[in-house]
Amino acid sequence: MKLAPLAVIVSAAVATALSGAPLSHAATTASVNATQISIAQDETPKRWFVELSGPATTQGVTPGAVKNEQAAFRRAAKAAGINFKERFEYQTLWNGFSIEASFADAGKLRAVPGVKNVYPVVDVQAPPRPDPGSKGDVEAAISLTGVDIARSELGLTGEGVKVAIIDTGIDYDHPDLGGDFGPGFKVAYGFDFVGDDYDARFPETSTPAPDDDPDDCNGHGTHVAGIVGAKAAEPDGVTGVAPEVTLGAYRVFGCEGSSSADVIIAALERAYLDGMDVVNQSLGAAYQWPQYPTAVVGDRLVELGVSVIASAGNSGAFGTFSGGAPGIGRDVIGVASYDNAATLSPFFEAGGQNVAYGVMSFSAPAPMSGTEEYVFIGRACDADGDLLADPAGKTALAVRGGCNFAEKAQNAVDASATAVVIYNSSAPLFSGTLGGDPGHDVPVVSISGTDGLFLRGLDSAEITWQEGSARFPNPTGGLISGFSSWGLSPDLELKPDLGAPGGAIFATYPLEFGGYATLSGTSMSAPHVAGAVAMLLEAKPDTPASHIRDILQNTAEPKVWSGNPLSGFLGPVARQGAGMIDIVAAVEGTVRVSPGKLSLGESEAGTHPVSLTVYNSGADDVTLDLEAETAVIGVTRSIPSGPPDNPGATGIGYFLGGSGVAFEAESVTVPAGGSATVNATVFTAPGQDELYGGYITLSGGDTMLRVPYAGYLGDYQLINPLSEDVFDQIVPGRDLVPGLARPTATGWTIYFEGATFTMENEDFPYLLFNVGHHVERLEFQVLDAGTEAPVHPVFSTYFAIDYLGRSSTRQTFFAVPWDGTREHSVGNGDLFKIVPNGDYKMAIRALKANGDPSNPDHWEIWTSPTITIARPEEPKKKTINLRGKGR
Template structure:
């Protein structure tokens, strides 16, 4: 059903709740060229394998994704099922894409992967061969919920979750997410229920870091789910050219679909082309018979490439404007090659050009493994929390930037891509190692054990300052597999979600000594950076909370527990929309150190204005035009919403394939707990009925991803009467009052609602 029917369906006897069928895209990933073997030491997975003898034996891991290429020799090889991929199901078929209104799932018993994402994820969990995953002896369940491209829906995902439970999987990895959402989303709720049933659920937190705060997605937002952030790999393995003259090695990465450079020969002479952003007024110059040397930034890679090729360039080399290598996206197929090189390589090539001699790149078959300047820091794409309900998300992090793993044999067998999709299976593999070592752990306990031993990392913006990155970006920090396996103490809860704090907040942590001898623990505090200001482009601050304990040192007998009260006094409210956090540190004297991350909103959470005008002055009363084809609420060719500030007449009929019905479009700067459209009778100035007057009602609405995007809602000219019957309004004049209940707002408090009233809507059915 569409949104206009939700209020009607709520009145059906027996209906407890209504949830949107959320669409989930196959996660976008960055293609690059490093190694999984350099990622394993970042979490100690190599130590767990080689020194502790842990390989995930006896643990069953479900991969819910695009399927798994079980013919891959690193994943068992041969047919399905095999020794590694022991069970699974295809819930959709290769051709399914939820973006197609006519798409119908065609399930079968063969979970073969025709996309690649799921095979890459499975390899990180537990490949054994040319690539070695985190837990190379696990058994896989492959649950295919995507076709070869496009998207799937939350109801299909939930069906796959239920099948994984029926197949007795111990761990479920979901490298899937719907960004800017709530923990109440259907997939997050279902994932929470799986944990209650005894399955550990691990999910990527999302790749929307560029869109700012509260961008994390479901199912990783689930209360019991391990939501995983991404850190960049420490090294990059990449193809290498030689700069001539001089022969200096120039490691490079290929740019999307542009032609691949050869392994011998040389480029045409290089010529500097600046930014090559012609839309911004940049002059490229004549590049005929030249290789354009372009600096990153200012416009998209595709625009740079197109501008250089249009100027005659036979190749495009883009050098980074920040430290490190990169592989750009969005470059379409063309006749000229394109590669990305580091900032230092770019500077060297510019220096050679200043010498006056012709400068070329000589192609080779050489590869280089080079340190990644951002290695060990949070990945630029990794989504921010907090969750909309102010719970601490993400929970933990793992390597996800620049990971080499298995890929379908039909697509080359191996690939290197980046995303929180790659970090999540690293944690899922780590869970498998932990469960092998500590099989008595309850599913609810696993996340706490992992968080206790995790290692917070420095702020990506300037690691040299020694400041810890935001808790609402990295959670507990980098996964530490040996630390969690060998831990003889536990601190619960694993994280402290303090909510909105107007003053001191007191929580209790419990220190449990699982060792054989009495232990002494000292408590202290580490502050992390906070954020403030614009949700879409947050600023950073070092405002630190004051954290006090009712006892700074406790002695705990073997097998016993001690409670410690922790009082967190927020920092001064020097900024608007301030989120702060840090770590409660529990150090065993002569032993290990454990941490509990905490975070909170500093002040009144309902002070955030959600329904905000964009540069176009939204909200609007609109009608939709310019669609050649229309299905449901989607224009096949991207029609246009036209503002009707002075009101409009609607027939509620379909005209030329379009609904002649009123739409309200609104931009949300922040999540809202509920969004309603109330039907107001213009004759009386009151709702059409004292109680039954809702045109649209949607719970747990996420914020928009950008400052200019918006949500749209249509009214079909009906309301529900006192007997639960759908009634048409009479022809006449009405207004729609948009009402938004602020996130975590009290529905009985008028100050927690934001409202906007539309211009007059005239209904004239003719």
């Protein structure tokens, strides 16, 4: 008797081929062979970059030569029957297109003559909304980086420097941002590439509708622009880092939703043509390679003399190697975030002390006056039963945890509380939300865990509400922000490069949304650096763009480990790079060290010789002592494997040491106007899977310079990108991902023993897989089912993609359909061939990051169950027109 294939029914939409989408488990079905899994949304890429092999016009060729190459591509693709729709063509900084195409058609484009590579066009997530409650203290933020001194004592304001803001536009009507748009105003340049209704997430809103007005109806770009260069028009206004810069507003977001990488490249080309000196990109797509087009274009701008600053990313909770493009670019300055040193918060008084609070989203406003008793009611969750005290006519004090804030508040309100104060289960102040209209007008506010315990310890249990705001020190001020992304880059370059304040930053916001707001993110730290670069260029206008990062890294100050600040240990280099920038030291210094960072790559324990060149532009010889500083190291080798309700739960271990530095000499003397070489050896102790790092220091007199170093200790190619399956607990002994699947009306059927496909009406086999670590090359190879040998000794590949970033979590998968074709020779005009009916298998071949293609151990290979192709009629032709007709 022939048994039916064992199958698992997966209720899921197609997952992204870029970053995945989280799965959530539903109830297991009655059948032992099936279960239900649902997925949040369909994010299968429909847009792609096509990179041509020739250079762009800024690389020394004429516009005509680029146009001719692009025309030749169009002809060849049309002759091959590949169906796609062009969105943008690029000639200035990058030679190629962005297109709309199916997964299958995009894969075929790789075989077209003149095509260098094909990349998915990633969506760039929507910017964050303002933090409720506390607002960042502007003066505290600029004091962390020396901007206050650079302005007051050095007279630097960024005058004469043009800074491009690639973002949501700028509300140029804001008085702190000049009050109008065009020549002679602060916002003198700009363009709207997308229109108000643009949202890259949905087909019906993903077509750009450009115009000449880069006004901001979102808010993020206005906030970023304010950090770079606002100039307070009134005493209570905001002054940014470099208040005399000229701004360019290049709008790539609609009023709501996401943008996409192809729009961003179009904006970068326009910014270059407008003569911008500095480009700020407070945006990015996580888990990318430096080879991703937005990163490559950023690097090209630096080659052309433009400083490019970009956010490192806000994926810190999602483990190491989570940096995004363009910040991951080799020459781009990727910026980490530190928390602001102080905040301005509404407050109440208790026990002679001011207590900062934040009003929760959807809460009624907090009172501005009045004294009330308060009682501690416990967690106030339904599951806890009765409240610990009766809050009738009083303020209810509850502790965070056990249930959501709305449930706590409702239980207090039901007991006739007049206000609800929820304190954190850990030290800092936090922002909270009731999730929607609570149906009552009782104010609900959040306070820090420290203040909550203080209130519980008071004998006189009264609070007095106050009007206005007060300044409060931030307990995490000056420490790396919890959201700030980890490096290294997937090819083990040291990223991020450096950091600046980005947690709780108060700046301009569109007038229609209140004029000012507090936001947090590396989106806020990048413009701080962009403004500092403008100051540096004002002070030293001849500084090459290629030197600016070195100077900022040399003079930056690494901060202590946020996991235990009192220990005094420096935080991981793979999290903060060179450290917090110091613009005064950068401007006043006359000594520079190159390279500004050392990327030591992959190694086993042992010694690693390094060499630095020290340049002295001053009038006197300089002698510098050579030493090293140790930083905490992070130990991890894959994505955190948190539960489905918290997939980003970190799995990083922290240790001290792991490396040190021995110098050829104890000091170096650098002649005036000359240079000298420092030779040293970095040594690493035995370990495995460590992102080690530290700092080489050069100090003497008033000079303190640092060069961060970082590397991966262990066998990097032992990280398998495909094999871990977090779904195997659903069907014991069976892996769901990677898997062979068929889409259904509600999701997927996954086959363990093989399946038959007609290849009609989109009845194609799909390969589902998770990418646990960045893949240098991913290939789908067609095999004979009987022999498991390639169907052709040379041309057996169906689809391939280079430099695929990792998934965000283990609870995600990608989906690739096979249309029954394989690539073929480009020499006889037949780019693709249809395989005949029969039994096949598909091998997913993943070349591991930094792998050697000739080394079999550097490939991970998964082979599918048998795929039986049973078309109703055998194709009469062996080649294919991807519009559905053979030829």
